[in-house]
Amino acid sequence: xxxxxxxxxxxxxxxxxxxxxxxxxxxxxxxxxxxxxxxxxxxxxxxxxxxxxxxxxxxxxxxxxxxxxxxxxxxxxxxxxxxxxxxxxxxxxxxxxxxxxxxxxxxxxxxxxxxxxxxxxxxxxxxxxxxxxxxxxxxxxxxxxxxxxxxxxxxxxxxxxxxxxxxxxxxxxxxxxxxxxxxxxxxxxxxxxxxxxxxxxxxxxxxxxxxxxxxxxxxxxxxxxxxxxxxxxxxxxxxxxxxxxxxxxxxxxxxxxxxxxxxxxxxxxxxxxxxxxxxxxxxxxxxxxxxxxxxxxxxxxxxxxxxxxxxxxxxxxxxxxxxxxxxxxxxxxxxxxxxxxxxxxxxxxxxxxxxxxxxxxxxxxxxxxxxxxxxxxxxxxxxxxxxxxxxxxxxxxxxxxxxxxxxxxxxxxxxxxxxxxxxxxxxxxxxxxxxxxxxx
Amino acid sequence: xxxxxxxxxxxxxxxxxxxxxxxxxxxxxxxxxxxxxxxxxxxxxxxxxxxxxxxxxxxxxxxxxxxxxxxxxxxxxxxxxxxxxxxxxxxxxxxxxxxxxxxxxxxxxxxxxxxxxxxxxxxxxxxxxxxxxxxxxxxxxxxxxxxxxxxxxxxxxxxxxxxxxxxxxxxxxxxxxxxxxxxxxxxxxxxxxxxxxxxxxxxxxxxxxxxxxxxxxxxxxxxxxxxxxxxxxxxxxxxxxxxxxxxxxxxxxxxxxxxxxxxxxxxxxxxxxxxxxxxxxxxxxxxxxxxxxxxxxxxxxxxxxxxxxxxxxxxxxxxxxxxxxxxxxxxxxxxxxxxxxxxxxxxxxxxxxxxxxxxxxxxxxxxxxxxxxxxxxxxxxxxxxxxxxxxxxxxxxxxxxxxxxxxxxxxxxxxxxxxxxxxxxxxxxxxxxxxxxxx
Numbered sequence: 095x096x097x098x099x100x101x102x103x104x105x106x107x108x109x110x111x112x113x114x115x116x117x118x119x120x121x122x123x124x125x126x127x128x129x130x131x132x133x134x135x136x137x138x139x140x141x142x143x144x145x146x147x148x149x150x151x152x153x154x155x156x157x158x159x160x161x162x163x164x165x166x167x168x169x170x171x172x173x174x175x176x177x178x179x180x181x182x183x184x185x186x187x188x189x190x191x192x193x194x195x196x197x198x199x200x201x202x203x204x205x206x207x208x209x210x211x212x213x214x215x216x217x218x219x220x221x222x223x224x225x226x227x228x229x230x231x232x233x234x235x236x237x238x239x240x241x242x243x244x245x246x247x248x249x250x251x252x253x254x255x256x257x258x259x260x261x262x263x264x265x266x267x268x269x270x271x272x273x274x275x276x277x278x279x280x281x282x283x284x285x286x287x288x289x290x291x292x293x294x295x296x297x298x299x300x301x302x303x304x305x306x307x308x309x310x311x312x313x314x315x316x317x318x319x320x321x322x323x324x325x326x327x328x329x330x331x332x333x334x335x336x337x338x339x340x341x342x343x344x345x346x347x348x349x350x351x352x353x354x355x356x357x358x359x360x361x362x363x364x365x366x367x368x369x370x371x372x373x374x375x376x377x378x379x380x381x382x383x384x385x386x387x388x389x390x391x392x393x394x395x396x397x398x399x400x401x402x403x404x405x406x407x408x409x410x411x412x413x414x415x416x417x418x419x420x421x422x423x424x425x426x427x428x429x430x431x432x433x434x435x436x437x438x439x440x441x442x443x444x445x446x447x448x449x450x451x452x453x454x455x456x457x458x459x460x461x462x463x464x465x466x467x468x469x470x471x472x473x474x475x476x477x478x479x480x481x482x483x484x485x486x487x488x489x490x491x492x493x494x495x496x497x498x499x500x501x502x503x504x505x506x507x508x509x510x511x512x513x514x515x516x517x518x519x520x521x522x523x524x525x526x527x528x529x530x531x532x533x534x
Numbered sequence: 535x536x537x538x539x540x541x542x543x544x545x546x547x548x549x550x551x552x553x554x555x556x557x558x559x560x561x562x563x564x565x566x567x568x569x570x571x572x573x574x575x576x577x578x579x580x581x582x583x584x585x586x587x588x589x590x591x592x593x594x595x596x597x598x599x600x601x602x603x604x605x606x607x608x609x610x611x612x613x614x615x616x617x618x619x620x621x622x623x624x625x626x627x628x629x630x631x632x633x634x635x636x637x638x639x640x641x642x643x644x645x646x647x648x649x650x651x652x653x654x655x656x657x658x659x660x661x662x663x664x665x666x667x668x669x670x671x672x673x674x675x676x677x678x679x680x681x682x683x684x685x686x687x688x689x690x691x692x693x694x695x696x697x698x699x700x701x702x703x704x705x706x707x708x709x710x711x712x713x714x715x716x717x718x719x720x721x722x723x724x725x726x727x728x729x730x731x732x733x734x735x736x737x738x739x740x741x742x743x744x745x746x747x748x749x750x751x752x753x754x755x756x757x758x759x760x761x762x763x764x765x766x767x768x769x770x771x772x773x774x775x776x777x778x779x780x781x782x783x784x785x786x787x788x789x790x791x792x793x794x795x796x797x798x799x800x801x802x803x804x805x806x807x808x809x810x811x812x813x814x815x816x817x818x819x820x821x822x823x824x825x826x827x828x829x830x831x832x833x834x835x836x837x838x839x840x841x842x843x844x845x846x847x848x849x850x851x852x853x854x855x856x857x858x859x860x861x862x863x864x865x866x867x868x869x870x871x872x873x874x875x876x877x878x879x880x881x882x883x884x885x886x887x888x889x890x891x892x893x894x895x896x897x898x899x900x901x902x903x904x905x906x907x908x909x910x911x912x913x914x915x916x917x918x919x920x921x922x923x924x925x926x927x928x929x930x931x932x933x934x935x936x937x938x939x940x941x942x943x944x945x946x947x948x949x950x951x952x953x954x955x956x957x958x959x960x961x962x963x964x965x966x967x968x969x970x971x972x973x
Contacts, residue, residue: 102642105571130569131908132545170823174898177905230839233789237684374615386670441619448621455570456912
């Protein structure tokens with residue numbers, strides 16, 4: 095037998111050079127230097143809680159459709175000239191404008207970003223085109239099981255909270271007019287409370303100066319909205335959503351979780367890894383590598399501003415839906431009631447620490463981490479603090495966290511699949527209620 | 535600020551590239567870059583979907599799964615645990631002309647990654663139990679990606695049988711359930727024996743390491759893998775189309791009509807200079823709102839919801855051999871007219887061929903392409919994967935540094951000639967008829 099080589103000495107987590115400055119208009123700019131490739135990444139995050147779902151969605155698709163100076167096509171061409179591109183997206187917490195360009199094009203990229211932030215016109219023909227395209231894309235999403243299962247899970251866990259619905263209907267989207275988009279933009283697209291991240295082959299202070307030059311005229315103070323904390327999960331019968339003739343079932347469980355800053359977070363993250371949060375976990379080794387029920391099961395903590403949730407997800411063959419649920423419950427229950435082995439914890443810890451390094455190793459990775467953390471009032475130095483906390487977690491901490499957060503008694507479940515075939519065996523394991531299907 | 539700006543200079547990377555061949559025939563590419571404490575390790579075998587035998591559709595991909603099921607010194611599950619327990623991530627993927635296996639890890643785990651790859655290069659543990667387990671897993675993969683979703687396998691599995699005649703080029707690379715279930719352990723052993731020779735493989739390492747040290751580690755771990763020669767690679771060429779081909783199928787889950795068309799292009803390996811204009815043309819036609827077909831079909835006519843253009847059925851222009859194609863694919867609004875859209879595409883290609891490009895149109899497209907190419911090389915893993923394939927198919931891993939410049943050297947005349955070649959009689963098209971799905 096050949097021996098597995100030992101690991102070399104651990105490289106310390108080294109943060110890149112970062113400069114942060116709040117501009118006079120209230121915009122926070124964070125500039126991060128990673129010069130490995132001659133490119134730059136930008137991310138702009140604006141708080142967007144309580145914005146109407148359909149209007150926010152159409153706004154993201156028409157923000158770049160024209161200003162007082164440039165048509166939408168001209169904006170796209172001007173961005174291309176510097177190797178650039180911009181796009182926008184929204185969720186119940188924020189509006190996010192993302193893009194990149196050749197490093198030498200940063201000034202131009204920021205100028206164009208500024209021009210749409212201050213002078214987007216939402217021209218009627220473009221709004222009509224884009225809302226139609228968006229409605230078509232939503233129709234396609236509504237034929238995808240992963241999307242339907244997610245919608246059902248969100249409704250089940252969030253009830254009347256704004257997080258309960260995160261995709262508008264095609265009809266809602268088609269009713270959005272240029273006038274309401276302009277009003278939404280006027281009310282909400284403002285620098286105060288917003289964060290801009292610039293990461294790449296830059297000198298941070300110069301990038302901040304470029305942002306100040308480009309965005310100084312963007313002004314005003316938008317309305318600020320806070321969302322109530324997400325409701326506690328209410329365990330109850332498994333919700334079954336019918337999708338006749340489906341060849342797989344989409345299995346989803348939601349469990350309680352805590353924000354990144356909570357004292358239990360590091361232990362919970364490691365408990366989730368041991369359970370099912372990476373390939374070398376008990377659950378994946380069980381239902382994929384031992385039993386062959388599924389291809390890509392995953393379990394992850396989802397952080398939103400108003401609260402965090404742990405979501406367990408697998409697409410399983412129709413005929414093994416109930417057995418897959420049984421194994422999932424078994425693995426959750428085992429970790430919630432018995433301590434993990436030391437080597438299981440150590441393996442999960444190394445994975446958590448190593449993937450922090452991997453996540454920081456690209457421009458896009460750094461930009462994504464910085465803007466995500468900024469949404470929660472955190473900065474990149476959180477990475478080092480979190481690494482220190484991960485290093486201290488013990489087997490007993492994992493058991494305690496698992497008992498508190500991964501207990502199957504606290505799970506809320508949704509299964510989307512061919513109800514006629516899967517309901518009897520699911521009902522043998524747990525009480526089941528049917529939810530009206532989205533699929534006609 | 536000015537409303538419009540001048541053309542930008544296309545930058546280049548200068549990653550150092552070291553090549554060596556071990557005495558047993560394994561080719562090695564080393565590309566050091568100390569900018570982050572991370573390495574990417576890729577092993578690429580010169581076998582893919584086109585090489586799998588008739589009656590064994592999907593076998594190259596199934597075999598890829600079996601390469602993760604244990605090897606000489608590693609129990610089942612050990613590979614995953616060692617990579618992830620070192621703080622890394624892993625995967626493998628099966629393509630038309632190659633199969634890759636890769637890890638990215640903190641750089642203190644480089645030797646471990648080399649050990650793991652060398653161990654399975656000596657031979658995977660092929661057992662009946664692991665084979666049956668992975669057939670089940672692959673069937674679930676196919677259900678997730680093809681059978682249980684709208685537009686599954688469109689167009690990469692649906693268009694090749696319309697365009698091509700021969701089994702290697704035309705068959706379903708994910709495989710039929712019958713063929714997958716019929717696969718045996720001895721099929722797998724033969725496949726390994728034939729194609730997984732070290733002479734048929736390339737190892738590439740990119741990222742945070744010292745070249746002399748890494749060379750020593752590579753020699754230590756791979757040096758005693760028994761030498762086996764690469765099998766002769768068959769010629770998969772087929773004649774170009776001389777008459778239009780068209781087919782359609784009903785997708786019971788799809789809510790909107792869609793279609794994809796393909797035209798053969800010059801040999802990407804033997805005729806890179808003739809091939810590059812097509813790579814650029816696809817972007818001139820479809821990259822962003824200022825691209826010709828997007829502006830016309832999406833924004834002006836509103837006859838399509840989206841349109842995309844790219845090279846190769848798996849969308850990887852510099853990791854595919856001949857025969858391959860330029861593809862255009864579009865989704866239409868409910869009730870959309872596919873014939874009308876195809877006619878408009880013909881018109882636009884003719885217009886481009888006859889009237890030429892607008893001022894600045896080519897330069898801006900090339901600038902955006904440079905960004906995409908450079909961005910793909912930022913992560914050490916992306917670099918190692920690309921360099922491994924470039925070494926295997928071309929013996930030119932340093933092309934990673936040169937592609938943005940080569941793209942920028944494509945001329946307007948070349949684009950026009952490429953556009954003129956997208957004629958009806960050379961076109962193969964597959965149409966998706968929406969089977970209802972969600973209303």
